[in-house]
Amino acid sequence: MTNEEIIQQKIVNRFPATEGKFRLQRARRIWVEVTREIFLPLFEFAKQELKFVEFCTLTGLDEGENLLFIYHLAQEYTGIVLNLKVAVPKSDPVIPTITNFFPAAELPERELEDLLGAKVAGLAPGPRYPLPDEWPAGDHPLRKDWQPREDEAKPEVPHG
């Protein structure tokens, strides 16, 4: 059994709901879909017990109905990356903050709020990132249905 499979086994033993949600794409890459309910306990388990102590980054996607958040965590030395995928409906795009585990997650979480319109519960107030202060609220450029506003010059999209 490879290290990746051992980690998968450990998570399934602790959180049976993740059974069948795994994808071991290649060496050192584990992808797992989790629900919002077990996200925080699983996150804590991964950090404290499975030693995924490096926070790579946090990716947000617009999947139409849902917003998908992917947390990329890495182990030291082994280079194994655990990608936790959490989908939340656009009508209720709330996700708990992970800044108490990784202070470095603050900027990526603000980025989710600005660019995708997610709500990160528990994130300390602070300046926005990365959009300018006068950017209108509710205008989230990384959403698929986002259009540049009327008064803006349309970006010139090249062919191809």
Place this chain on the structure above:
Amino acid sequence: MGYALFNILVFPGLLFLSLFGMLAEFADRKIYARLQNRVGPPWYQPEADFIKLLAKEEIVPADADRAVFRFLPVVALTAVVCSSIYIPLWSRSALYSFEGDVIVVLYLLTLPTLTFFLAGWYSNSLFAALGAVRALTQLFAYEVPLFMGILAPAIVASSWSLSGVAQFYGAHPAYWIFNLPGFVVCLVALQGKLERLPFDIPDAETEIVGGTFTEYSGRLLAFFRMTIDVELVVGSALLAAVFFPFGLGLPPVAGFILFLGKVLFIVTLLAVFRTVMARMRIDQMVEFCWKYLSTAALFQVLISLAVKGVILG
């Protein structure tokens, strides 16, 4: 009266000093560049910079005191030019001299730093004010060793006049050897006075943008730049007069060439000095000046007293 005016405005005053100052700036920049393995500027670069600045629009900040802001560069330039007429350049006596002129020269040379402070302060800009405070802080650190270093040879010569000092050493050339520690101290302190590396703390570009001169532009900046050039020459000439009193009895032309050579030699030393140094922090600078430079200057004064007491009786 007419002759005095000629002295102040043309030779060896403003016109000569500004042209020589630009030559010294060129020498400084060229040596700096060549030591850094660069081509460096052409000989007319300082003149070109000056003319360019003269042609530029000058902008006075809305919050600044307009009159003071515009007046200060003139004060600075006047002070350094005036100090030059008390320094013996290539003969044993200066154009004008009296007992105690060495104090006047040192104070006239302090005036530009004070104007830099006022310039920064009256600009009413954050970076300029920070630079102004730094300029003043630094002034107190390097001024003491500089004064002690310059006055030590005067103690031996028993004269508070630069011409008197020059005459003494002209008569007793061997005594200059006792002043070497003082020369090193003064060289370092002069670098501080000229606000050059490692003491360019008041206008440290990467920290406080342009420091005292942040808000200056056009003609006003040109005059400040000119002041620094002239100060470089006058400061080097002062050091040359006090520490290298050789060949003062030569005929005028040869004496003049020797004088240029001495000044350019000191400028070269200053250029090499700034090439190999990084900028100090203000706390390190103050500590260095009081701990080491002042001690060395005190040591020089002790030597001078000993020489005066033991050898000269």
Place this chain on the structure above:
Amino acid sequence: MAKVTIPFGPQHPALKEPERFDLTILGERIVRLNARLGYNHRGIEKACEQRSYISALYLIERICGICSHSHATAFVQCVEEIAGLEVPARARYIRTLIAELERMHSHLLWLGVAGHEIGFDTLLMYTWRDREVVMDLLAALTGNRVNYGINTIGGVRRDVSPEQCAEILRGIDTLEERTKYYMQLATEDAMLAERLVAVGSLCTEDAARLGAVGPVARASNLNQDVRRDDPYAAYGELDFKVITDTHCDVYGRVLVRVGELMESCRIICQVLSNLPEGPIAVKAPRKIPAGEALTRYEAPRGEDVHYVRGNGTERPERVKVRAPTLANVQAVSKMLENNYLADMPIVLAAIDPCFSCTDRAVVVREAGCVEQRMDWKALRLYGIEWYRKNRGIDCSKIKLRM
């Protein structure tokens, strides 16, 4: 003494790119640092979604001028993983070769910038002169000095000839000798020590907690390097050391980077002696199947993370870039605690910040403020008029020649 808040940017001589920091100081001591990032947000992630993979590659390459190869390689590795392409061994080695040359060019550049930030311009001039050796090698190998454009999906675009290998080895000899000199200088020069030792301290625990990466983490004695932990390209087949240091300050960051220069020389020699024969690229389809991939890449500045999702069309569904500076910038406030204003430039420079990397992504807007704009002609007329009125010079006769 009153506290003063000074704006450090968006435009400041110590910042080579615009980003805003508000620095509260008490006298010369730093009390607090507030960073307002995002000034350089250019909308690259969004723009990639509207481009074909091959066009997006060149856009990604232009996220950063210095680590262009890092971003491009991380991106193509993602796409190749999704498309299931087997990259030829020779291509992997050439990518490694360019990556290490890029690391040398980046570290030498950094050494010069660090010198400049503490007013040591002579160091700047010498390191940048030596850096020209790497730049010339890169230009000869790839066709450009900064945006190398060597990567393409499925391999590399240009092969390395035996003559070029010999030329690289000659260049590396020079650089190795120079690197040794800089190492000696770092240990001998008192001024460097005065300005760098115990400045911008970041202890090991804080570095780990705040997520520092790359040379910043390694200088705080964190033994991490993606090249060894999560090998990509040819790194799994090469022998190299991970340089760490226990100084935990700016001085340590200098030593780590100079040490890495020596390691890069070794890696390049290994790559050149083990360069496999064979093709340099496989043909890539225009349409990339649905799927997702994550690449970690050890850029000169630290770990670079790319995530790409394909949806079966010619364009990516989502591209996410996490540049190393974003991970390191949060440690800067910690490093600046109890430091002097004069240390701010070098502490910030010591993470080797690249803000255009950090703030990739939005459309430039011209709204909100009243602005006065002049085109080239109007500006020229204004200049002629100003000189006529204020200086009595008539410049209108000056002929424009280009």
Place this chain on the structure above:
Amino acid sequence: MRKPGAMLSEVLPYIFRKPATRDYPHMKAEMPAHFRGKLVSTDAKCVGCKLCIKDCPAGAITITKVAEKQFEITIDLAKCIYCAQCVDACPRKVLASSANFELASLDRETLKVRITAGPPPAEPDAGEGPAPEV
């Protein structure tokens, strides 16, 4: 033993050595053989397949049909990012990179390279558009 000014012994000899920099506009810089500079045409003939347009990341290329089986390529160097992807993409190898990197101009029009690689007789200025005056 640490000492201030440790670079002194390194820098002093350079005062008599040849500088590493050059007086640029008077002394030209040479770029290596395969430099990706200004795009020029080869002898080959454009067939109007528009693959280069498809791959161009900057949208700098336009192709117009001027006559039967004769196409004119216009490259806007103001938009070009010099990646040379079009050189790779072209099946007929109509385009090539040159070592020319001195492309500053006051007029955007002079930055448009027009390539009419048509059948003979080839015009004398084929390949180069109106070159920027130097």
